[in-house]
Amino acid sequence: MGDICNFWRLLKTPGLAVAALITLLPSTVWAQEAAMGIDEKINTAIAPVSNFIAYYIFYTVPVGGTDFPLIVGWLVIAASVFTLYFGFIQFRYFGHAISLVKGDYSDPDDAGEVSHFQALATALSGTVGLGNIAGVAVAVSIGGAGATFWMILAGLLGMASKFTECTLGVKFRNEYGDGTVSGGPMYYLEKGFALKNMPGLGKGLGIFFAICCIGGAVGGGNMFQANQSFKQFVTVTGGDASFFADKGWLFGIVMAVVVGVVIIGGIKSIARVTEKVVPFMAVIYVGAALVIIVMNYDMVGWAFGEIFTGAFTGAGVAGGVVGALIQGFKRAAFSNEAGIGSASIAHSAVRTKEPITEGFVSLLEPFIDTVVICTMTALVIIITGKLGSGLTGVDLTSSAFESAFSWFPYLLAVAVILFAFSTMISWSYYGLKAWTYLVGEDKKMELVFKIGFCLFVILGSSMTLGPVIDFSDSMIFAMAIPNIIGLYVLMPFVKAELEQYTAKLASGEIRKFKHS
Amino acid sequence: MSNVFIVGYDGTKDGRRALDFALERAKSQNAAVHIVYVLEWSPYSFLTPEELEKRHARRKEEVELASNQIMSPLLKELEGSGVTVEGIIRYGKIPEVICDVAKKAGATQIIVGRNGGSDIAARFFGSVPGTLVQIAPVPITVVP
Numbered sequence: 001m002g003d004i005c006n007f008w009r010l011l012k013t014p015g016l017a018v019a020a021l022i023t024l025l026p027s028t029v030w031a032q033e034a035a036m037g038i039d040e041k042i043n044t045a046i047a048p049v050s051n052f053i054a055y056y057i058f059y060t061v062p063v064g065g066t067d068f069p070l071i072v073g074w075l076v077i078a079a080s081v082f083t084l085y086f087g088f089i090q091f092r093y094f095g096h097a098i099s100l101v102k103g104d105y106s107d108p109d110d111a112g113e114v115s116h117f118q119a120l121a122t123a124l125s126g127t128v129g130l131g132n133i134a135g136v137a138v139a140v141s142i143g144g145a146g147a148t149f150w151m152i153l154a155g156l157l158g159m160a161s162k163f164t165e166c167t168l169g170v171k172f173r174n175e176y177g178d179g180t181v182s183g184g185p186m187y188y189l190e191k192g193f194a195l196k197n198m199p200g201l202g203k204g205l206g207i208f209f210a211i212c213c214i215g216g217a218v219g220g221g222n223m224f225q226a227n228q229s230f231k232q233f234v235t236v237t238g239g240d241a242s243f244f245a246d247k248g249w250l251f252g253i254v255m256a257v258v259v260g261v262v263i264i265g266g267i268k269s270i271a272r273v274t275e276k277v278v279p280f281m282a283v284i285y286v287g288a289a290l291v292i293i294v295m296n297y298d299m300v301g302w303a304f305g306e307i308f309t310g311a312f313t314g315a316g317v318a319g320g321v322v323g324a325l326i327q328g329f330k331r332a333a334f335s336n337e338a339g340i341g342s343a344s345i346a347h348s349a350v351r352t353k354e355p356i357t358e359g360f361v362s363l364l365e366p367f368i369d370t371v372v373i374c375t376m377t378a379l380v381i382i383i384t385g386k387l388g389s390g391l392t393g394v395d396l397t398s399s400a401f402e403s404a405f406s407w408f409p410y411l412l413a414v415a416v417i418l419f420a421f422s423t424m425i426s427w428s429y430y431g432l433k434a435w436t437y438l439v440g441e442d443k444k445m446e447l448v449f450k451i452g453f454c455l456f457v458i459l460g461s462s463m464t465l466g467p468v469i470d471f472s473d474s475m476i477f478a479m480a481i482p483n484i485i486g487l488y489v490l491m492p493f494v495k496a497e498l499e500q501y502t503a504k505l506a507s508g509e510i511r512k513f514k515h516s
Numbered sequence: 517m518s519n520v521f522i523v524g525y526d527g528t529k530d531g532r533r534a535l536d537f538a539l540e541r542a543k544s545q546n547a548a549v550h551i552v553y554v555l556e557w558s559p560y561s562f563l564t565p566e567e568l569e570k571r572h573a574r575r576k577e578e579v580e581l582a583s584n585q586i587m588s589p590l591l592k593e594l595e596g597s598g599v600t601v602e603g604i605i606r607y608g609k610i611p612e613v614i615c616d617v618a619k620k621a622g623a624t625q626i627i628v629g630r631n632g633g634s635d636i637a638a639r640f641f642g643s644v645p646g647t648l649v650q651i652a653p654v655p656i657t658v659v660p
Contacts, residue, residue: 103559108616112575112607114568115559122568179573262564276562349569429565 050471057474063326066319071477072330075339078484079157082164085491086498090159090363097360104512105357114350116361123346123362125278126426127369129419130228130394131335133285133412136377137396140387143327144317145303146310148378150328155370158338159363164487167359167494168192169344170352176441183348184430185341185483186210186437192490205482206437209341212478213434216342219472221427222453223460225420226255230461232394236413252461256454258421263428264450278422281415282373289376292404296383303382335374336366340476341483345430354510356497428453519547520623524614524644526553527586530629534659538627539599547624548600551590552617553582557607579605611647619653626656 060067083090099105100116139147165185172191173183186206193202230251234242244251261267293300311328314320337343343365347358377397381387386400394416401408428450435449436442504510523538525531535551542549555578563571587603594601606613618626630645645658 106559108608111559112555112557112578114563114571117560118563119568121562122565125562126565179576180569181572182569263566272562272564279562346565346568349565349571351572425564429569 046471050474053478054470054474057478064319064322066323066326068322068326069330071480072326072333074484075161075333075480076154076157076329078339078487079154079159079161082160082487082491083157086160086163086495089163089498090156090367093360093363094367097364099512100357100361101364105510107513110351116350116352116357119347119350119358120361120364121279122426123343124365124368125422126342126346126430127335127337127365127423128278128282128373129225129423130416131331132369132373132377133397133416133419134228134394135331135335136374137381137391137393137400139327139331140378140381141392141396142318143324144310144314145306145378145382145387146308146312146314146317146321146324147328147331148307148375148382149311150325151332151378152328152371152375154329154332155336155366155374158332158336158366158370161338161484161487162336162343162365163359163363164491164494165339165341165344165483166347166362167356167497168487168490169348170350170355170358171493171497173348181349181351182433182436182441184213184345184433184437185479185486186213186434187348188344188490189482189486192486192493195493196489198489202486205486209479209482209486210434210437212475212482213342214431214438215472215475216479217427217431217434218453218456220476221431221472222424222456223472225423225427226252226457226460227463229255229417229420232413232416236410248462249458252458255421255461256457259424259428259457260450260454262425263432263453264447278418281411281418284411285415286373286376288401288405288408289380292380292401293376293383295404299383300379303379306382307378331374332366332370334477336369337476338366339484339487340479342427342430342476342479345433346426354497354501354504356494356501359494359497424457519545520621521547521549522614522618522621522623522626523549523551524554524610524626524628524648525551525586525590526629528629528631530631530659532629534627534629537657537659539594539597539601541627542599543597548602550602550604550617550621550623551587552604552606552614553587554610554613555579555582555605555607556610558609575607610644611651614648615651615653623654625654626652627659628656629659 057071058069059071060069062068101120103115103117106115136148136151139151143150168188169183169185172188173181174187175181186209189206189209190199190202193199193205196202230248233251234245237244239245309315310317310324312321314322314324317323319326333339343362347362350358352358381396381400384400384403386396386403389396389399391399394412398409398412401412431453432446432449436446439445501510519542521538521542523531523535525535535549538549541547567574582605583603587605591601591603604617606617608616614626614628617623626648628645628648630643645656648656649658
């Protein structure tokens with residue numbers, strides 16, 4: 001019972017729902033008991049701080065009988081504002097974005113530079129992960145089938161936020177003599193606000209963003225990922241009876257060494273292998289979902305019926321329509337990170353003559369992440385009739401796929417670990433960029449961060465750290481506060497970029513290169 | 517338009533045989549030789565965020581290296597050969613780049629070497645000469 005109460009408390013802090021659900025698994029209760037000593041000490045030390053921060057970041061107001069976290073509203077309202085301000089850019093330029101990714105506009109003489117496709121793939125590998133597998137299951141198990149509709153809507157709106165932040169990331173990045181670049185919200189906050197005669201505010205917001213980003217990288221981008229992949233690893237290797245059941249530290253050390261080899265040792269081949277396997281996993285996942293959907297083609301109409309009626313009637317859902325809407329919005333925002341500012345850091349590294357092209361490319365991310373992959377998960381859960389089975393989180397997704405393919409849980413476990421790994425590599429970079437923004441570009445200080453990052457991998461997988469994860473989750477979403485303030489102030493710059501770019505497109509100055 | 521031969525060169529003995537063959541023919545036919553050195557590159561490979569950031573700097577280094585280590589010494593050596601020689605360094609898939617260069621230069625033929633192996637990998641994945649034979653816009657000579 002204590003566990004259940006704890007679970008509901010945790011669930012109010014949205015990003016944590018997945019962690020809560022998985023730690024509730026009977027097979028993992030051992031972990032809490034085994035690690036009680038050190039775990040408990042760390043928890044007690046960090047709990048007051050983390051509770052304080054989480055309370056304000058995930059501050060909820062009652063709406064229609066359900067608690068609505070303001071930060072979710074903050075993200076969705078911003079996405080709607082950008083959608084209107086740029087005149088539904090995500091629909092008007094969707095085809096152009098695909099054209100850019102295909103390389104239609106790439107100058108052959110620039111071959112060897114980072115392509116749009118590579119920037120998109122790298123940014124995606126940082127966002128596709130547990131949110132797509134477990135987060136969606138949480139959304140539909142609590143918010144009903146109708147939550148899917150709101151999730152898709154939030155994903156579509158989020159495309160405009162990504163467009164805005166990634167364009168700014170490229171526009172205001174720092175370029176150094178050796179050809180390397182540093183960019184992201186901290187740089188556009190500082191430089192953009194200076195142009196608007198608010199240098200002090202810009203610098204302050206930039207520092208605030210960088211601090212939150214480091215917290216988010218170490219927590220949500222590292223410990224949470226390590227923790228969840230270890231849980232999955234134990235589940236498939238035999239649960240309680242697994243040799244690894246009480247050896248989180250061992251899993252952590254192995255994972256930390258692999259991460260360290262990549263980020264400190266610079267051994268790119270390992271990263272490249274996972275970066276290759278991750279999209280492959282995503283394709284298998286979506287492919288398996290499609291097969292299930294096709295096998296049950298007669299149910300697809302019914303499933304969409306459920307999604308639409310659920311979205312507007314909220315039948316059988318706590319909080320009705322509003323309850324379904326909150327769940328959908330929450331999961332979309334937490335899955336695609338639109339408005340958080342993280343993807344902007346990855347995209348700003350791309351060398352392009354037109355900053356806005358990175359904005360166009362990035363608007364595909366929430367589409368792929370939320371509108372495609374999350375929707376697939378939701379459809380499979382609804383079609384296989386597993387909704388209402390009492391399961392939730394990874395368990396629900398796993399059992400829905402298992403009903404069609406018995407081997408799927410194993411594949412899912414591998415996918416979770418690989419997704420976690422690639423998310424860690426991406427976030428180690430985001431954290432590092434925020435760190436060097438604060439302490440300066442210095443090789444020694446970079447190494448300090450990287451070593452620290454690896455140590456947190458071990459901590460994350462060997463302990464059950466409710467408050468720590470709570471804290472780091474809040475940090476990721478706290479990034480949205482300075483970032484979105486910045487986007488509101490700086491969006492005229494993006495508009496100007498858009499206007500000059502469309503003029504060049506119209507005049508034929510920017511045109512497709514003929515491919516032989 | 518003057519007579520241009522395109523030679524795919526990779527710095528190996530096989531490449532050198534092809535080049536020597538081309539130079540000999542060029543001399544007798546009064547043709548120019550364009551030597552193409554290709555750095556294998558796919559815009560669809562996957563990079564970590566750190567590689568993304570360093571890519572531009574790496575590219576500069578790679579081009580400099582190819583130029584200083586391979587192309588410049590070669591061009592210097594060929595200065596007195598009596599044939600007009602041009603060196604080209606490009607990124608991309610080797611056969612595609614060679615064809616592209618040939619088209620742009622209005623070349624009359626392409627000359628490449630082969631490694632002479634009959635290994636299984638080449639059977640499965642194809643080889644540069646094999647692909648070129650299929651896609652070349654002008655006649656092609658493969659030098660054994």
